[in-house]
Amino acid sequence: MKWYRWLAVVPAIGMLGGVPFANRVTPYVLGLPFLLFWVTAWVVLTSVIMWIIYVLDRAREPRTERERP
Protein backbone atom coordinates (compact mmCIF):
# COMPACT_ATOMS: atom_id res chain seq x y z
CA MET A 1 0.00 0.00 0.00
CA LYS A 2 1.22 3.47 -0.84
CA TRP A 3 2.50 5.16 2.31
CA TYR A 4 0.32 8.26 2.14
CA ARG A 5 -2.86 6.18 2.15
CA TRP A 6 -2.18 5.51 5.82
CA LEU A 7 -3.17 9.17 6.36
CA ALA A 8 -6.76 7.94 6.13
CA VAL A 9 -6.55 6.50 9.66
CA VAL A 10 -5.67 9.91 11.11
CA PRO A 11 -9.28 11.20 11.24
CA ALA A 12 -10.48 8.11 13.10
CA ILE A 13 -7.70 8.37 15.66
CA GLY A 14 -8.02 12.13 16.03
CA MET A 15 -11.79 12.33 16.15
CA LEU A 16 -12.43 9.33 18.42
CA GLY A 17 -9.16 9.06 20.33
CA GLY A 18 -9.49 12.72 21.29
CA VAL A 19 -13.02 12.42 22.67
CA PRO A 20 -12.04 11.50 26.26
CA PHE A 21 -9.76 14.56 26.38
CA ALA A 22 -12.01 16.94 24.44
CA ASN A 23 -15.05 16.07 26.52
CA ARG A 24 -15.49 19.55 28.03
CA VAL A 25 -17.63 22.64 27.53
CA THR A 26 -14.93 25.31 27.66
CA PRO A 27 -13.27 26.93 25.88
CA TYR A 28 -16.08 27.78 23.48
CA VAL A 29 -14.72 27.94 19.92
CA LEU A 30 -16.80 29.78 17.32
CA GLY A 31 -19.61 29.68 19.85
CA LEU A 32 -19.50 25.89 20.04
CA PRO A 33 -18.88 23.97 23.25
CA PHE A 34 -15.43 22.41 22.99
CA LEU A 35 -16.54 18.80 22.39
CA LEU A 36 -18.79 19.82 19.50
CA PHE A 37 -16.03 21.99 18.07
CA TRP A 38 -13.57 19.09 18.30
CA VAL A 39 -15.84 16.72 16.41
CA THR A 40 -16.73 19.37 13.83
CA ALA A 41 -13.09 20.25 13.24
CA TRP A 42 -12.35 16.61 12.51
CA VAL A 43 -15.18 16.43 10.00
CA VAL A 44 -13.52 19.24 8.06
CA LEU A 45 -10.05 17.72 8.52
CA THR A 46 -11.32 14.37 7.22
CA SER A 47 -12.31 16.07 4.01
CA VAL A 48 -8.91 17.78 3.78
CA ILE A 49 -7.01 14.54 4.41
CA MET A 50 -9.06 12.59 1.89
CA TRP A 51 -8.44 15.36 -0.62
CA ILE A 52 -4.68 15.06 -0.08
CA ILE A 53 -4.86 11.30 -0.65
CA TYR A 54 -7.00 11.85 -3.73
CA VAL A 55 -4.57 14.34 -5.23
CA LEU A 56 -1.57 12.10 -4.55
CA ASP A 57 -3.41 9.11 -6.03
CA ARG A 58 -4.30 11.06 -9.17
CA ALA A 59 -0.70 12.21 -9.61
CA ARG A 60 0.44 8.60 -9.68
CA GLU A 61 -2.11 7.39 -12.18
CA PRO A 62 -1.04 7.27 -15.83
CA ARG A 63 -2.71 9.99 -17.87
CA THR A 64 -4.55 7.58 -20.16
CA GLU A 65 -6.30 5.97 -17.25
CA ARG A 66 -7.08 9.31 -15.71
CA GLU A 67 -8.83 10.59 -18.83
CA ARG A 68 -10.94 7.53 -19.31
CA PRO A 69 -14.61 8.34 -18.79
Place this chain on the structure above:
Amino acid sequence: MNPALLLIGISFLAALALGIRARRGHPMTLEQWSVGGRGFGTVFVFVLMAGEIYTTFTFLGGSGWAYGKGAPAFYILCYGTLAYGMSYFLLPVIWRYANAHALVSQADFFVQKYESESLGVIVSLVSVAAMIPYLVLQLKGLGIIVSEASAGAISAGQAVWAGSVVLVIYVVASGVRGSAWTAVLKDILILAVALVLGIYLPAQLHGGYGAMFADINRAHPGFLTLPRTGMSPAWFISTVVLTTLGFYMWPHTFGSCYTARNENVFRRNAVVMPLYQLVLLFVFFTGFAALLEVPGLTGTSVDLSLLRVTRHAFGPWMLGVVGAAGLLTALVPGSMLLMSACTILSKNVYAKLASPEIPEAEVTRLARALVPAVALVSVLLTLRGGSTLVKLLLAAYNVVTQLFPALMLSLPNRPIASRQGAIAGILAGEATVAALTLTGATMESLFPSWPAVITDLNVGIIAMLVNVVVLFVVSGLTGRRPTVPQTAL
Protein backbone atom coordinates in the same frame (compact mmCIF):
# COMPACT_ATOMS: atom_id res chain seq x y z
CA MET B 1 -57.58 22.73 5.53
CA ASN B 2 -54.77 24.25 7.49
CA PRO B 3 -51.83 25.70 5.57
CA ALA B 4 -49.31 23.24 6.97
CA LEU B 5 -51.24 20.20 5.73
CA LEU B 6 -51.87 21.92 2.40
CA LEU B 7 -48.15 22.45 1.77
CA ILE B 8 -47.35 18.90 2.79
CA GLY B 9 -50.02 17.58 0.43
CA ILE B 10 -48.67 19.66 -2.46
CA SER B 11 -45.14 18.41 -1.90
CA PHE B 12 -46.36 14.83 -2.00
CA LEU B 13 -48.14 15.40 -5.31
CA ALA B 14 -45.01 17.05 -6.70
CA ALA B 15 -42.91 14.06 -5.64
CA LEU B 16 -45.38 11.69 -7.23
CA ALA B 17 -45.43 13.68 -10.48
CA LEU B 18 -41.62 13.72 -10.61
CA GLY B 19 -41.54 9.99 -9.98
CA ILE B 20 -44.00 9.14 -12.72
CA ARG B 21 -42.40 11.56 -15.17
CA ALA B 22 -38.97 10.04 -14.54
CA ARG B 23 -40.26 6.59 -15.41
CA ARG B 24 -41.70 7.58 -18.77
CA GLY B 25 -39.72 6.28 -21.73
CA HIS B 26 -37.84 3.66 -19.75
CA PRO B 27 -38.92 0.05 -20.06
CA MET B 28 -39.23 -1.37 -16.58
CA THR B 29 -36.90 -4.33 -16.34
CA LEU B 30 -35.76 -5.36 -12.87
CA GLU B 31 -32.37 -3.79 -13.44
CA GLN B 32 -34.02 -0.58 -14.60
CA TRP B 33 -36.28 -0.57 -11.59
CA SER B 34 -33.59 -1.12 -9.02
CA VAL B 35 -30.29 0.30 -10.27
CA GLY B 36 -31.43 2.86 -12.80
CA GLY B 37 -29.67 1.24 -15.74
CA ARG B 38 -26.16 2.06 -14.42
CA GLY B 39 -26.30 5.39 -16.25
CA PHE B 40 -25.97 7.98 -13.48
CA GLY B 41 -23.14 10.54 -13.51
CA THR B 42 -21.25 12.16 -10.67
CA VAL B 43 -23.74 14.80 -9.66
CA PHE B 44 -26.61 12.39 -9.73
CA VAL B 45 -24.88 9.72 -7.68
CA PHE B 46 -23.82 12.38 -5.21
CA VAL B 47 -27.38 13.54 -4.84
CA LEU B 48 -28.71 10.02 -4.70
CA MET B 49 -26.32 8.93 -1.97
CA ALA B 50 -26.77 12.16 -0.04
CA GLY B 51 -30.50 11.74 -0.38
CA GLU B 52 -30.37 8.36 1.27
CA ILE B 53 -28.19 9.57 4.08
CA TYR B 54 -30.35 12.55 5.05
CA THR B 55 -33.34 10.79 6.40
CA THR B 56 -36.02 11.25 8.96
CA PHE B 57 -33.39 9.92 11.32
CA THR B 58 -31.02 12.85 10.96
CA PHE B 59 -33.71 15.50 10.60
CA LEU B 60 -36.15 14.64 13.37
CA GLY B 61 -34.09 12.04 15.26
CA GLY B 62 -30.88 14.11 15.28
CA SER B 63 -32.61 17.22 16.60
CA GLY B 64 -34.61 15.02 18.96
CA TRP B 65 -31.49 13.56 20.51
CA ALA B 66 -29.79 16.95 20.78
CA TYR B 67 -32.93 18.08 22.61
CA GLY B 68 -33.32 14.98 24.77
CA LYS B 69 -29.76 13.79 25.38
CA GLY B 70 -27.38 16.61 24.41
CA ALA B 71 -23.78 15.73 23.59
CA PRO B 72 -24.33 11.99 22.88
CA ALA B 73 -26.15 13.13 19.70
CA PHE B 74 -22.80 14.27 18.30
CA TYR B 75 -22.04 10.64 17.44
CA ILE B 76 -24.29 11.15 14.40
CA LEU B 77 -21.80 13.66 13.02
CA CYS B 78 -18.90 11.22 13.40
CA TYR B 79 -19.89 7.91 11.93
CA GLY B 80 -20.90 9.16 8.51
CA THR B 81 -17.67 11.13 8.24
CA LEU B 82 -15.48 8.16 9.09
CA ALA B 83 -17.52 5.91 6.80
CA TYR B 84 -16.82 8.24 3.88
CA GLY B 85 -13.12 7.98 4.61
CA MET B 86 -13.47 4.22 4.52
CA SER B 87 -15.49 4.39 1.29
CA TYR B 88 -12.50 5.77 -0.58
CA PHE B 89 -10.88 2.35 -0.36
CA LEU B 90 -13.88 0.08 -0.03
CA LEU B 91 -16.37 1.19 -2.68
CA PRO B 92 -14.06 1.13 -5.74
CA VAL B 93 -13.18 -2.49 -4.93
CA ILE B 94 -16.84 -3.43 -4.58
CA TRP B 95 -17.86 -1.47 -7.68
CA ARG B 96 -15.16 -3.02 -9.86
CA TYR B 97 -16.13 -6.52 -8.88
CA ALA B 98 -19.86 -5.86 -9.14
CA ASN B 99 -19.49 -4.28 -12.56
CA ALA B 100 -17.30 -7.08 -13.90
CA HIS B 101 -19.89 -9.65 -12.86
CA ALA B 102 -22.99 -7.56 -13.67
CA LEU B 103 -24.29 -7.82 -10.11
CA VAL B 104 -27.54 -6.13 -9.13
CA SER B 105 -27.90 -6.69 -5.41
CA GLN B 106 -25.73 -6.86 -2.34
CA ALA B 107 -26.52 -10.55 -1.89
CA ASP B 108 -25.24 -11.21 -5.43
CA PHE B 109 -21.88 -9.97 -4.22
CA PHE B 110 -21.69 -12.53 -1.42
CA VAL B 111 -23.01 -15.29 -3.71
CA GLN B 112 -20.37 -14.57 -6.32
CA LYS B 113 -17.51 -14.17 -3.85
CA TYR B 114 -18.23 -17.21 -1.72
CA GLU B 115 -19.90 -19.24 -4.50
CA SER B 116 -22.74 -20.01 -2.19
CA GLU B 117 -26.38 -19.46 -3.00
CA SER B 118 -27.36 -20.22 0.58
CA LEU B 119 -25.10 -17.47 1.88
CA GLY B 120 -26.89 -15.16 -0.55
CA VAL B 121 -30.25 -16.10 0.91
CA ILE B 122 -28.95 -15.58 4.46
CA VAL B 123 -27.48 -12.17 3.62
CA SER B 124 -30.78 -11.24 1.98
CA LEU B 125 -32.83 -12.20 4.99
CA VAL B 126 -30.44 -10.37 7.34
CA SER B 127 -30.60 -7.23 5.28
CA VAL B 128 -34.39 -7.29 5.10
CA ALA B 129 -34.49 -7.82 8.87
CA ALA B 130 -32.33 -4.71 9.29
CA MET B 131 -34.32 -2.65 6.79
CA ILE B 132 -37.63 -3.17 8.55
CA PRO B 133 -36.74 -1.08 11.65
CA TYR B 134 -35.22 1.51 9.31
CA LEU B 135 -38.46 1.60 7.37
CA VAL B 136 -40.44 1.76 10.60
CA LEU B 137 -38.36 4.80 11.47
CA GLN B 138 -39.39 6.56 8.24
CA LEU B 139 -43.05 5.76 8.79
CA LYS B 140 -42.85 6.97 12.36
CA GLY B 141 -41.35 10.19 11.03
CA LEU B 142 -44.16 10.58 8.50
CA GLY B 143 -46.66 10.02 11.28
CA ILE B 144 -45.01 12.63 13.49
CA ILE B 145 -44.91 15.21 10.70
CA VAL B 146 -48.48 14.85 9.53
CA SER B 147 -49.83 14.66 13.06
CA GLU B 148 -47.90 17.75 14.20
CA ALA B 149 -48.84 19.67 11.05
CA SER B 150 -52.52 18.97 11.68
CA ALA B 151 -52.06 20.24 15.25
CA GLY B 152 -53.21 16.88 16.56
CA ALA B 153 -56.39 16.67 14.42
CA ILE B 154 -54.90 13.62 12.72
CA SER B 155 -53.48 11.15 15.21
CA ALA B 156 -49.97 9.80 14.69
CA GLY B 157 -51.46 6.34 14.14
CA GLN B 158 -53.77 7.52 11.35
CA ALA B 159 -50.90 9.45 9.85
CA VAL B 160 -48.73 6.33 9.77
CA TRP B 161 -51.41 4.51 7.79
CA ALA B 162 -51.77 7.45 5.40
CA GLY B 163 -48.01 7.78 5.09
CA SER B 164 -47.51 4.14 4.21
CA VAL B 165 -50.21 4.28 1.53
CA VAL B 166 -48.41 7.30 0.11
CA LEU B 167 -45.12 5.40 0.19
CA VAL B 168 -46.57 2.35 -1.55
CA ILE B 169 -48.14 4.44 -4.33
CA TYR B 170 -44.89 6.27 -4.78
CA VAL B 171 -42.72 3.15 -4.96
CA VAL B 172 -44.99 1.22 -7.29
CA ALA B 173 -45.33 4.24 -9.57
CA SER B 174 -41.73 5.27 -9.89
CA GLY B 175 -38.91 2.95 -8.79
CA VAL B 176 -35.35 4.23 -8.39
CA ARG B 177 -35.45 7.05 -10.94
CA GLY B 178 -38.29 8.51 -8.99
CA SER B 179 -36.12 8.42 -5.91
CA ALA B 180 -33.33 10.22 -7.72
CA TRP B 181 -35.47 13.08 -8.98
CA THR B 182 -37.26 13.49 -5.70
CA ALA B 183 -33.88 13.38 -3.97
CA VAL B 184 -32.88 16.47 -5.95
CA LEU B 185 -35.98 18.31 -4.79
CA LYS B 186 -35.61 17.03 -1.26
CA ASP B 187 -31.94 17.91 -0.90
CA ILE B 188 -32.52 21.51 -1.90
CA LEU B 189 -35.51 21.82 0.41
CA ILE B 190 -33.95 20.09 3.42
CA LEU B 191 -30.77 22.10 3.11
CA ALA B 192 -32.71 25.36 3.00
CA VAL B 193 -34.91 24.35 5.92
CA ALA B 194 -32.03 23.14 8.09
CA LEU B 195 -30.01 26.28 7.47
CA VAL B 196 -32.93 28.62 8.13
CA LEU B 197 -33.89 26.88 11.36
CA GLY B 198 -30.34 26.32 12.58
CA ILE B 199 -29.26 29.89 11.92
CA TYR B 200 -32.40 31.84 12.67
CA LEU B 201 -33.61 30.14 15.84
CA PRO B 202 -30.43 30.41 17.94
CA ALA B 203 -29.94 34.00 16.78
CA GLN B 204 -33.54 35.04 17.36
CA LEU B 205 -34.20 33.16 20.59
CA HIS B 206 -30.80 33.47 22.26
CA GLY B 207 -28.75 36.01 20.36
CA GLY B 208 -26.25 33.61 18.75
CA TYR B 209 -24.66 30.22 19.21
CA GLY B 210 -22.27 31.16 22.01
CA ALA B 211 -25.10 32.71 24.02
CA MET B 212 -27.39 29.77 23.34
CA PHE B 213 -24.86 27.19 24.51
CA ALA B 214 -24.01 29.29 27.56
CA ASP B 215 -27.74 29.46 28.41
CA ILE B 216 -28.07 25.70 28.02
CA ASN B 217 -24.96 25.05 30.08
CA ARG B 218 -26.38 27.23 32.87
CA ALA B 219 -29.83 25.64 32.80
CA HIS B 220 -28.61 22.06 32.28
CA PRO B 221 -25.03 21.63 33.54
CA GLY B 222 -23.30 18.64 31.94
CA PHE B 223 -25.71 18.53 29.00
CA LEU B 224 -23.07 19.61 26.48
CA THR B 225 -20.51 16.98 27.42
CA LEU B 226 -20.69 13.21 27.54
CA PRO B 227 -21.62 11.93 31.00
CA ARG B 228 -19.01 10.10 33.07
CA THR B 229 -21.05 6.89 32.97
CA GLY B 230 -23.77 5.66 30.65
CA MET B 231 -23.40 7.49 27.35
CA SER B 232 -19.77 8.11 28.23
CA PRO B 233 -16.78 8.49 25.88
CA ALA B 234 -16.51 4.67 25.84
CA TRP B 235 -20.12 4.42 24.63
CA PHE B 236 -19.51 7.18 22.11
CA ILE B 237 -16.39 5.64 20.59
CA SER B 238 -17.75 2.08 20.43
CA THR B 239 -21.02 3.27 18.90
CA VAL B 240 -19.25 5.34 16.25
CA VAL B 241 -16.96 2.42 15.36
CA LEU B 242 -19.84 -0.05 15.01
CA THR B 243 -22.04 2.28 12.99
CA THR B 244 -19.13 3.28 10.75
CA LEU B 245 -18.51 -0.38 9.91
CA GLY B 246 -22.20 -0.91 9.25
CA PHE B 247 -22.66 2.21 7.14
CA TYR B 248 -22.17 0.55 3.75
CA MET B 249 -23.60 -2.81 4.75
CA TRP B 250 -27.12 -1.61 4.04
CA PRO B 251 -28.32 -3.23 0.85
CA HIS B 252 -29.65 0.08 -0.46
CA THR B 253 -26.33 1.89 0.17
CA PHE B 254 -24.32 -1.05 -1.12
CA GLY B 255 -26.61 -1.38 -4.14
CA SER B 256 -26.64 2.31 -4.95
CA CYS B 257 -22.85 2.26 -5.27
CA TYR B 258 -23.41 -0.03 -8.28
CA THR B 259 -25.08 2.88 -10.07
CA ALA B 260 -21.86 4.90 -10.36
CA ARG B 261 -20.42 5.41 -13.84
CA ASN B 262 -16.81 4.92 -12.75
CA GLU B 263 -14.86 4.37 -9.57
CA ASN B 264 -13.51 7.90 -9.38
CA VAL B 265 -16.99 8.99 -8.38
CA PHE B 266 -16.42 7.34 -5.00
CA ARG B 267 -13.01 8.91 -4.47
CA ARG B 268 -14.38 12.38 -5.15
CA ASN B 269 -17.36 11.67 -2.91
CA ALA B 270 -15.04 10.63 -0.08
CA VAL B 271 -13.50 14.10 -0.27
CA VAL B 272 -16.73 16.07 -0.56
CA MET B 273 -19.25 14.08 1.46
CA PRO B 274 -17.76 14.70 4.94
CA LEU B 275 -18.42 18.41 4.40
CA TYR B 276 -22.04 17.61 3.64
CA GLN B 277 -22.18 16.16 7.17
CA LEU B 278 -21.84 19.70 8.50
CA VAL B 279 -25.51 20.24 7.68
CA LEU B 280 -26.12 18.09 10.74
CA LEU B 281 -24.79 20.88 12.92
CA PHE B 282 -27.77 23.01 12.04
CA VAL B 283 -30.10 20.19 12.94
CA PHE B 284 -28.39 19.97 16.34
CA PHE B 285 -28.64 23.76 16.76
CA THR B 286 -32.38 23.51 16.15
CA GLY B 287 -32.73 20.77 18.76
CA PHE B 288 -30.72 22.81 21.27
CA ALA B 289 -32.74 25.96 20.55
CA ALA B 290 -35.92 23.97 21.14
CA LEU B 291 -34.65 22.78 24.51
CA LEU B 292 -35.12 26.09 26.27
CA GLU B 293 -37.98 27.31 24.07
CA VAL B 294 -40.39 24.36 24.10
CA PRO B 295 -39.26 22.42 27.19
CA GLY B 296 -40.99 19.40 28.63
CA LEU B 297 -40.90 16.86 25.79
CA THR B 298 -39.65 13.57 27.18
CA GLY B 299 -39.29 9.93 26.12
CA THR B 300 -40.14 9.31 22.49
CA SER B 301 -41.76 12.71 22.03
CA VAL B 302 -38.31 14.36 21.90
CA ASP B 303 -38.56 13.54 18.19
CA LEU B 304 -41.25 16.24 17.97
CA SER B 305 -38.92 18.98 19.16
CA LEU B 306 -37.93 20.35 15.73
CA LEU B 307 -41.53 20.64 14.56
CA ARG B 308 -42.71 22.08 17.89
CA VAL B 309 -40.14 24.82 17.92
CA THR B 310 -40.88 25.61 14.27
CA ARG B 311 -44.56 26.11 14.97
CA HIS B 312 -43.79 28.01 18.13
CA ALA B 313 -41.36 30.41 16.44
CA PHE B 314 -42.84 30.75 12.94
CA GLY B 315 -46.44 29.55 12.85
CA PRO B 316 -48.28 27.17 10.52
CA TRP B 317 -46.91 28.20 7.10
CA MET B 318 -43.31 27.53 8.03
CA LEU B 319 -44.41 24.35 9.77
CA GLY B 320 -45.86 23.35 6.39
CA VAL B 321 -42.57 24.01 4.59
CA VAL B 322 -40.60 22.10 7.21
CA GLY B 323 -43.18 19.33 7.15
CA ALA B 324 -42.91 19.13 3.36
CA ALA B 325 -39.13 18.81 3.58
CA GLY B 326 -39.62 16.20 6.28
CA LEU B 327 -42.12 14.30 4.14
CA LEU B 328 -39.59 14.11 1.31
CA THR B 329 -36.81 13.02 3.66
CA ALA B 330 -39.01 10.14 4.74
CA LEU B 331 -40.24 9.38 1.21
CA VAL B 332 -36.85 9.14 -0.53
CA PRO B 333 -35.11 6.71 1.82
CA GLY B 334 -38.42 5.06 2.63
CA SER B 335 -39.03 4.26 -1.03
CA MET B 336 -35.45 3.05 -1.44
CA LEU B 337 -35.79 0.78 1.57
CA LEU B 338 -39.17 -0.57 0.58
CA MET B 339 -38.03 -1.19 -2.96
CA SER B 340 -34.79 -2.87 -1.89
CA ALA B 341 -36.55 -5.09 0.63
CA CYS B 342 -39.09 -6.26 -1.95
CA THR B 343 -36.54 -6.79 -4.72
CA ILE B 344 -34.40 -8.79 -2.32
CA LEU B 345 -37.25 -10.95 -1.09
CA SER B 346 -38.39 -11.65 -4.63
CA LYS B 347 -35.11 -12.03 -6.45
CA ASN B 348 -32.65 -13.18 -3.83
CA VAL B 349 -34.89 -15.26 -1.63
CA TYR B 350 -37.96 -16.50 -3.51
CA ALA B 351 -36.37 -16.97 -6.93
CA LYS B 352 -33.40 -18.80 -5.40
CA LEU B 353 -35.51 -21.14 -3.31
CA ALA B 354 -38.05 -21.96 -6.03
CA SER B 355 -36.82 -25.01 -7.92
CA PRO B 356 -37.43 -24.27 -11.63
CA GLU B 357 -35.98 -21.13 -13.19
CA ILE B 358 -38.47 -18.30 -12.91
CA PRO B 359 -38.79 -15.80 -15.75
CA GLU B 360 -37.55 -12.31 -14.86
CA ALA B 361 -40.94 -10.80 -15.57
CA GLU B 362 -42.41 -12.87 -12.79
CA VAL B 363 -39.68 -11.85 -10.35
CA THR B 364 -40.41 -8.20 -11.14
CA ARG B 365 -44.13 -8.77 -10.69
CA LEU B 366 -43.57 -10.45 -7.36
CA ALA B 367 -41.28 -7.63 -6.18
CA ARG B 368 -44.07 -5.16 -6.89
CA ALA B 369 -46.70 -7.34 -5.30
CA LEU B 370 -44.61 -7.54 -2.13
CA VAL B 371 -44.49 -3.74 -1.72
CA PRO B 372 -47.84 -3.42 0.10
CA ALA B 373 -47.13 -6.53 2.18
CA VAL B 374 -43.77 -5.28 3.47
CA ALA B 375 -45.31 -1.85 4.08
CA LEU B 376 -48.09 -3.43 6.10
CA VAL B 377 -45.66 -5.34 8.32
CA SER B 378 -43.77 -2.09 8.91
CA VAL B 379 -46.94 -0.20 9.77
CA LEU B 380 -47.92 -2.80 12.34
CA LEU B 381 -44.46 -2.62 13.91
CA THR B 382 -44.55 1.19 13.85
CA LEU B 383 -47.83 1.27 15.72
CA ARG B 384 -46.31 -0.83 18.51
CA GLY B 385 -44.10 2.19 19.18
CA GLY B 386 -41.81 2.62 22.15
CA SER B 387 -38.49 3.78 20.69
CA THR B 388 -37.04 7.10 19.69
CA LEU B 389 -35.90 7.39 16.08
CA VAL B 390 -32.24 7.17 17.06
CA LYS B 391 -32.79 4.06 19.18
CA LEU B 392 -34.53 2.38 16.24
CA LEU B 393 -31.63 3.07 13.94
CA LEU B 394 -29.07 1.85 16.47
CA ALA B 395 -31.01 -1.43 16.75
CA ALA B 396 -31.08 -1.80 12.97
CA TYR B 397 -27.35 -1.09 12.79
CA ASN B 398 -26.60 -3.93 15.19
CA VAL B 399 -28.27 -6.31 12.74
CA VAL B 400 -26.71 -5.04 9.54
CA THR B 401 -23.17 -4.52 10.86
CA GLN B 402 -22.86 -8.30 11.28
CA LEU B 403 -22.30 -8.52 7.52
CA PHE B 404 -19.12 -6.49 7.74
CA PRO B 405 -16.56 -9.20 8.71
CA ALA B 406 -17.70 -11.61 5.99
CA LEU B 407 -17.66 -8.82 3.41
CA MET B 408 -14.19 -7.56 4.30
CA LEU B 409 -12.70 -11.05 4.35
CA SER B 410 -14.16 -11.74 0.90
CA LEU B 411 -12.44 -8.78 -0.76
CA PRO B 412 -9.00 -10.29 -1.44
CA ASN B 413 -8.84 -12.38 -4.64
CA ARG B 414 -8.67 -15.47 -2.44
CA PRO B 415 -11.31 -14.95 0.25
CA ILE B 416 -9.79 -15.28 3.72
CA ALA B 417 -12.95 -16.75 5.20
CA SER B 418 -14.49 -19.99 3.96
CA ARG B 419 -18.10 -20.16 2.84
CA GLN B 420 -19.04 -22.13 5.95
CA GLY B 421 -17.12 -19.67 8.13
CA ALA B 422 -18.95 -16.69 6.64
CA ILE B 423 -22.33 -18.33 7.12
CA ALA B 424 -21.57 -19.46 10.67
CA GLY B 425 -20.17 -16.06 11.64
CA ILE B 426 -23.18 -14.14 10.37
CA LEU B 427 -25.66 -16.55 11.95
CA ALA B 428 -23.82 -16.52 15.30
CA GLY B 429 -23.62 -12.71 15.25
CA GLU B 430 -27.32 -12.35 14.46
CA ALA B 431 -28.29 -14.91 17.09
CA THR B 432 -26.33 -12.88 19.62
CA VAL B 433 -28.01 -9.64 18.48
CA ALA B 434 -31.41 -11.31 18.81
CA ALA B 435 -30.61 -12.66 22.28
CA LEU B 436 -29.27 -9.30 23.47
CA THR B 437 -32.24 -7.39 22.03
CA LEU B 438 -34.90 -9.73 23.38
CA THR B 439 -33.40 -9.82 26.87
CA GLY B 440 -32.66 -6.09 26.80
CA ALA B 441 -29.12 -6.86 27.97
CA THR B 442 -26.48 -4.18 28.24
CA MET B 443 -22.78 -4.54 28.97
CA GLU B 444 -23.57 -3.38 32.46
CA SER B 445 -26.16 -6.08 33.10
CA LEU B 446 -23.83 -8.73 31.66
CA PHE B 447 -20.69 -7.66 33.50
CA PRO B 448 -21.94 -5.70 36.54
CA SER B 449 -18.62 -5.63 38.38
CA TRP B 450 -16.46 -4.49 35.46
CA PRO B 451 -15.23 -0.90 35.22
CA ALA B 452 -17.40 1.71 33.49
CA VAL B 453 -15.05 1.87 30.51
CA ILE B 454 -16.18 -1.66 29.64
CA THR B 455 -19.79 -1.56 30.82
CA ASP B 456 -20.54 1.59 28.82
CA LEU B 457 -19.50 -0.03 25.54
CA ASN B 458 -22.20 -0.48 22.93
CA VAL B 459 -23.50 -4.00 23.46
CA GLY B 460 -23.26 -4.63 19.70
CA ILE B 461 -19.52 -5.16 20.29
CA ILE B 462 -20.31 -8.55 21.85
CA ALA B 463 -22.24 -9.74 18.82
CA MET B 464 -19.40 -8.57 16.59
CA LEU B 465 -16.82 -10.46 18.65
CA VAL B 466 -18.91 -13.65 18.59
CA ASN B 467 -19.31 -13.24 14.84
CA VAL B 468 -15.59 -12.81 14.18
CA VAL B 469 -14.49 -15.64 16.49
CA VAL B 470 -16.98 -18.11 15.01
CA LEU B 471 -16.06 -16.99 11.49
CA PHE B 472 -12.35 -17.66 12.03
CA VAL B 473 -12.82 -20.92 13.94
CA VAL B 474 -15.18 -22.40 11.34
CA SER B 475 -13.04 -21.10 8.48
CA GLY B 476 -10.03 -22.73 10.11
CA LEU B 477 -11.87 -26.05 10.36
CA THR B 478 -13.26 -25.99 6.82
CA GLY B 479 -10.25 -24.58 4.96
CA ARG B 480 -9.63 -21.03 3.91
CA ARG B 481 -10.97 -21.32 0.38
CA PRO B 482 -14.39 -22.20 -0.96
CA THR B 483 -14.33 -25.95 -1.51
CA VAL B 484 -15.43 -25.64 -5.14
CA PRO B 485 -12.61 -24.19 -7.27
CA GLN B 486 -13.31 -20.74 -8.71
CA THR B 487 -14.55 -21.17 -12.26
CA ALA B 488 -13.92 -17.61 -13.35
CA LEU B 489 -10.14 -17.66 -12.94
